[in-house]
Amino acid sequence: MSTTSISELSAQVRRLRKQDAWWKNPMLGRLAIILALVLVLSILTNQVQGSSSDYTLLFKSSWFSSRGAQYVIGGVLIWIIAEAWRIQGLRRIAGQTISVAGRRTALIVPRSFTRQYSRLAGFFRWLIPNRWFRRVLVLAVVAVAIFLPYLGLFTLPYFQSVLAGQVGVYVLAALGLNVVVGWAGLLDLGYIAFFAIGAYTTAILSGKLPVGADGNPEAHPPIHLNLFFAFPIAVVLTMTAGLILGAPTLRLRGDYLAIVTLGFHEIVLQLAKNNPHNLTNGPLGATGISTFRFNLFGVHYDWNPTDSKPYWFLAIGLILIVVFAFRRLEHSKVGRTWTAIREDEVAAAASGVPTVKYKLMAFMIGASTSGFAGVLATAKITAITPDNFPLQLSIFVLAYVIFGGMGSLTGVIVGASLMTFLPFFLQGPPSWFNSGKPVVDPKDIPMWVGAVLLTMMIFRPQGLIPSKRRAQELAQAEHGVGDADAMTEPAEGVAP
Amino acid sequence: MSDQASTIPAPRTEASPSDNAALLELSSVEVAYGGIVALKGIDLEVRQGEIVALLGANGAGKTTTLRTVSGLLKPRSGEVRYAGEALTGIPAHKIVQLGIGHSPEGRRIFSRMTVLENLQMGAYRFKSVSQKDLDQVFELFPRLQERRTQLGGNLSGGEQQMLAIGRAMMGQPALLLLDEPSMGLAPLIVAQIFEIIERINALGTTILLVEQNAAQALKLAHRGYVLETGEVVMSAPAGELLNDPRIREAYLGETAE
Numbered sequence: 001m002s003t004t005s006i007s008e009l010s011a012q013v014r015r016l017r018k019q020d021a022w023w024k025n026p027m028l029g030r031l032a033i034i035l036a037l038v039l040v041l042s043i044l045t046n047q048v049q050g051s052s053s054d055y056t057l058l059f060k061s062s063w064f065s066s067r068g069a070q071y072v073i074g075g076v077l078i079w080i081i082a083e084a085w086r087i088q089g090l091r092r093i094a095g096q097t098i099s100v101a102g103r104r105t106a107l108i109v110p111r112s113f114t115r116q117y118s119r120l121a122g123f124f125r126w127l128i129p130n131r132w133f134r135r136v137l138v139l140a141v142v143a144v145a146i147f148l149p150y151l152g153l154f155t156l157p158y159f160q161s162v163l164a165g166q167v168g169v170y171v172l173a174a175l176g177l178n179v180v181v182g183w184a185g186l187l188d189l190g191y192i193a194f195f196a197i198g199a200y201t202t203a204i205l206s207g208k209l210p211v212g213a214d215g216n217p218e219a220h221p222p223i224h225l226n227l228f229f230a231f232p233i234a235v236v237l238t239m240t241a242g243l244i245l246g247a248p249t250l251r252l253r254g255d256y257l258a259i260v261t262l263g264f265h266e267i268v269l270q271l272a273k274n275n276p277h278n279l280t281n282g283p284l285g286a287t288g289i290s291t292f293r294f295n296l297f298g299v300h301y302d303w304n305p306t307d308s309k310p311y312w313f314l315a316i317g318l319i320l321i322v323v324f325a326f327r328r329l330e331h332s333k334v335g336r337t338w339t340a341i342r343e344d345e346v347a348a349a350a351s352g353v354p355t356v357k358y359k360l361m362a363f364m365i366g367a368s369t370s371g372f373a374g375v376l377a378t379a380k381i382t383a384i385t386p387d388n389f390p391l392q393l394s395i396f397v398l399a400y401v402i403f404g405g406m407g408s409l410t411g412v413i414v415g416a417s418l419m420t421f422l423p424f425f426l427q428g429p430p431s432w433f434n435s436g437k438p439v440v441d442p443k444d445i446p447m448w449v450g451a452v453l454l455t456m457m458i459f460r461p462q463g464l465i466p467s468k469r470r471a472q473e474l475a476q477a478e479h480g481v482g483d484a485d486a487m488t489e490p491a492e493g494v495a496p
Numbered sequence: 497m498s499d500q501a502s503t504i505p506a507p508r509t510e511a512s513p514s515d516n517a518a519l520l521e522l523s524s525v526e527v528a529y530g531g532i533v534a535l536k537g538i539d540l541e542v543r544q545g546e547i548v549a550l551l552g553a554n555g556a557g558k559t560t561t562l563r564t565v566s567g568l569l570k571p572r573s574g575e576v577r578y579a580g581e582a583l584t585g586i587p588a589h590k591i592v593q594l595g596i597g598h599s600p601e602g603r604r605i606f607s608r609m610t611v612l613e614n615l616q617m618g619a620y621r622f623k624s625v626s627q628k629d630l631d632q633v634f635e636l637f638p639r640l641q642e643r644r645t646q647l648g649g650n651l652s653g654g655e656q657q658m659l660a661i662g663r664a665m666m667g668q669p670a671l672l673l674l675d676e677p678s679m680g681l682a683p684l685i686v687a688q689i690f691e692i693i694e695r696i697n698a699l700g701t702t703i704l705l706v707e708q709n710a711a712q713a714l715k716l717a718h719r720g721y722v723l724e725t726g727e728v729v730m731s732a733p734a735g736e737l738l739n740d741p742r743i744r745e746a747y748l749g750e751t752a753e
Contacts, residue, residue: 006517006544009579009670012594016586 030458031079037451038075042068045444082459145316149309160308162424167417168315169377174400174416175322175409176369181398182407182467183335184362185342186250187258189394190265194367196272196389197241198234198374200279203286203384205230210278211286227292230375238371242364250359253345265394272386285385292379303379311380318376322369323409329365330409338362339469403456405463407470415464423449513545514718514733518580519671519702520565525574527557527564534560536726537574542671547693547703549713549734551747552723558706559601561723562673565704566598567591578671593621597669601676601706603660607649611640614648614659618666625666632699633662636692654685661692671702678709690716710747714738722747 022028039062046062054060062068144151149160173195180188203209207224249260275282292303292314303310329335337358340348349355378384396419404415423445428438440448456464462471520542527535535557542548550558563569565576567588576583578594592598597618606614615633619625634641637658643651648659657677664672674693678686690712697703707713714720720737722730730737737743 006519006579009519009594010581013578013581013583013586016590016594017581017584019586019590 027083030083031076033458034075034079034082034455035072037454038071039063039068041447041451042071044447045441078455082455086459142316142320146313149312157308159424160312162421164308164311164315165377165380166420166424168312168319169373169380170397170400170420171413171416172315172319172322172373172376173370173397174404174412175319175326176366176373177397177401178407178409178412179326179329179338179369180362180366181401182412182470183330183338183342184359185338186359186362187254188261188363188366189258189391189398190245190261190263190268191366191370191397192389192391192394193261193265193268194238194241194370195374195377195393196268196386197238198371199378199384199388200272200286201234201237201371202227202230202375202378203289204279205233206290208286208289209281211281224290226295227290227375227379228294230379231372234371234375235368238367238374239364241371242367243360245367246360246363250356250363262391265391269386269389269391272389280386283386285383285388287383289378289382289384291382305380305382308380311376315376318372319413322372323413326409334358334361399453403453403463405466405470407467408463408465411463411465411467418464419449419452422452513702514543516544516546518542519544519578520704521575521577521580522561522565523575523577525561525564525576526572527560527569528572529560533572534726535564535571538723538726538728540721540728540731542702542704544670544702545697545700546719547697547705547717549710549717549720550704550706550723551708551710551713551720551737551743553746554708555725556723557726558723559675560726562598562600562675562704562706566596566673568598592667595668595670596673597664597667597671598673599660599664599675599677602679603656605648605651605656605659605663607647609648610645611648611651611659612644614663615640615666618663621667626668629666629668633665636665636695637662654681654689657681657685657689658692661689661696665696665701669701671704672696674703674705676706676708678707678712686712710743711738 042062043058046058046067048058048061051057062071148154148163153159154163173191177188177191180186180191200209205223205225206227245261245264249257252260272280272285273283291305292310294301301310303314337348337353340351340353341355341358345355381388397416400416400419401412402415403419404413405411426439426445426448427442462474466474518541520540522538522540524537524539525535526533526537538557538561540548540550540561550561552558560569564571565583567583567586567590578591578596583591583594586594606617609617615630616625619629634644639655640658640662643655648656651659657679661672661674661677664674677689677693681689686709693703693705694716705713705717714734714737717734720730720732720734721728722737722743730740730743732740
């Protein structure tokens, strides 16, 4: 067909090779993105608003100033650290050189640096698989977590409240979502709907809902229970809700399922707002929800909403139970089946897996964990309105899971903890450090959180502590083998 | 086809294309998937106008070789030279522009696009789809013309293979990489496809063919290479390989006495 001569072809190759210029190195592309991000941040956080006499004032003060230089230096530092981290991450996933694309890396990172770095990483690689080391490490981490409210800045009630009401609750929720998204590969954008169901269940069981038709909050709530009983009931209810949502929709795949779950979240929210049968008290919600009591074997203890520590301890206990259960699940036949469904649903079905049943199971386990977290959160904040459960929250929890590393329990715990803690840390306690001022302007907090997520996704899309399998999927996709996106449909039509 | 006067010494064969200049050369190419080394430094040469068969057992590195040539994998060391120039650093989608067509293992047709759309995708490197090329593909594969409006996924295995080759041909390749065109097909269809491969070669396209079906591939090819666990263990004109007792034993299922 083609009759191109060899000399012509050689000329073409030479021309194309010339296009492979050093400045097309993806590393430099990432630097450019980071610098662009930094410049935008430096403008958006600038106190100088601009001036009618000097139109360039804003740019001068945010870019061409010591402030601008600080931002740029900060950005470059982040870039250097992140690149080193990225290389290390890819090394660990893909082994030696190919993913780092030898020649290109050598341009920027000195060999000696990477060698030393990998020697350090090698030491930890030897240490981490050691069973006893791991056990001690886990125990140490749990111990630190328990004593956290007595350490450093966590002695402040503000941060104790963040720990119990945010970190604990959302770690729990993210763990559940990890089952759905990370293991079974189902994109659930309405996850907080189950959280809301758990919360409303708590309000009803504690005797604050439904309020009487005359508007008197104390009219006739039928049930008054110790909130510990709310856990099993909420779990059963949210599981049922998961079943009701899942059974008809889990035949859908990928994007379609995501849209349906999105709709489900909205339905639950509107139900709560519309106050069916006075059950939810509409937009006013419930207040003064009683909290946990312990009264068994002669031991009596009341959780007091003004002291966050006991809630934190309870949260740790619940997280430990859930993590233990999920770890067993992950390495069981069920976990293996979920992975198979995520990798190739058709092949899984062909191997005899009832895929809908297993997807439903993942969905229900996720939903019940969300309900679990909802009970804990409600007991802590003691007042709920529909506005406590915006769609945004569903997306945030998903972001925590992805940030930490989909499919990895450790990753999800670390990711959710950091990401829930970060905005409150930036907001800062009234009189702690930074001479009593918030770390950044409170209005800028979502922007900073967004910047962290963005940087993370550019440099380490597999998440902070990725699961081995997920990381491999991603690394393979970078080499053009397979598909990293669990949300896509399985390959079809290879041979009929 | 070529106006090249070759200065490279010709291998011992009477077949004329093997006197041409080398279109593709691999010199000590090493490729690894992570820590697993798939190619341990292979040397290979395809001359213009030739059909070269790449034989070997499963896992020998045949597919890896093709994927490396088409830029889907990056060699860890060594060099892939095309028309005498190194392809180092040129991404896969640009390598297609150089006239290297790849019909991948397992066919990989676009199953929810029609046959015609599949072929049009094959001509992606050109601004417009040439009717001449389309006619030529339909002439080579009349079945595809009959089924031009059907979805790729609804074709039979043999038709899908034809489509995969046809799609690669739409890019007017100077070098066509065929990865196991006989995979999973009935002997009759295999014979048909091999015949078409020969015709494509006669039209002036150089072909690098990966095959499990050693007997048939060697009958078709001018020269052959035998890969074993990532190394070239034998390279000779196809006729010699076909008569080599070791090859007959290992790949043609005959026992040496």
